[in-house]
Amino acid sequence: MAAQQFASDNYAGICPEAWDAMAAANSASAPAYGDDEWTQRAADAFRRLFDTRCEIFFAFNGTAANSLALAALCQSYHSVICSASSHVETDECGAPEFFSNGSKLLVAQTADGKLTPEAIRALATSRSDIHFPKPRVVTITQPTETGQVYTIGEIRAISATCRELGLKLHMDGARFAHACATLQCAPADLSWRAGVDVLCFGGTKNGMAAGEAIVFFDTALATDFDYRCKQAGQLASKMRFLAAPWIGLFESGAWLRNAEHANGCATRLAAAIEGLPGVSLAFPVQANAVFLQAPESLLEALSTRGWRFYTFIGGCARFMFAWDARVDTVDLLAQHIAELAARSEKRGNRPLPAFAEARAESGVPG
């Protein structure tokens, strides 16, 4: 059994920079419910990183952040356009609908989980009568659940379509740092300068113990959001422990380093398995995820060797890397896949059907 597993980037622990910031915030007592210097400093660190005056709120997890952000943008009779494979649709147990008192999610079937202006327009204009929930918001996941990154140009094109159709643009950035690392661009360029109104920035998958930040670039949309958080059980009384890790991540640069390391491990595994007989990548590797398409017998053998992975998307094996991924363990995984692929080829096993033909199984979050 390998010492480290890559089934989810949430398997990782807390990175030293986040841990040290927690310890620093633990050195004395401080005012509760966000009236403390750590929360103030963390919010300021966001404003510096994004180079703009935005409103920041801290929630315990991504489901709450996404759901409350969408609820803030919608009335109950509104609808939210999202991809069929989006986390809000498949992995949040109906929380967006629950917290918005019934706003409906309108799903677009797209090849790679990315929304396009065309798909948005088709859904937003399909009906305009009183019987259909009025489209109000578009939500995109950056990077997508299968690890594809929207370019700045793609986000700009989407936001232009949103503005034209009177829609707000929300970004689920559970791995926003990983997208910044891939594109090597400023966070501002990938968010408000590209037309994003609200961003949920993931801290957990970036090395924190827990915590996501809801960043309102359109500050008018943040009105009363503090009440919404409190009502939903998302106002931490000892807020400084949700806030301080962000200071550690941003001031040390670990937020980007962690993501670069995670992405690098995915690229490394992808490069090592490319060209092996009978296996392939189900999706282009653009962030910290690798989806391995392989014969069922190979995946079973990999599992027997002790490797853990999810197969909820099209039956392929998902590997996700975090800040703590050990390169030698990534190489060991690659070596095992190579050995099993060679053995499988000798036995004349045929690979599974391509992703498009495979049936997506029920989802597992994270």
Ligand SMILES: *Cc1c(COP(=O)(O)O)cnc(C)c1O
């Ligand atoms: C992990 C993840 C979230 C947040 O999930 P929680 O378990 O609620 O923290 C949100 N969106 C995406 C795309 C994710 O991968």
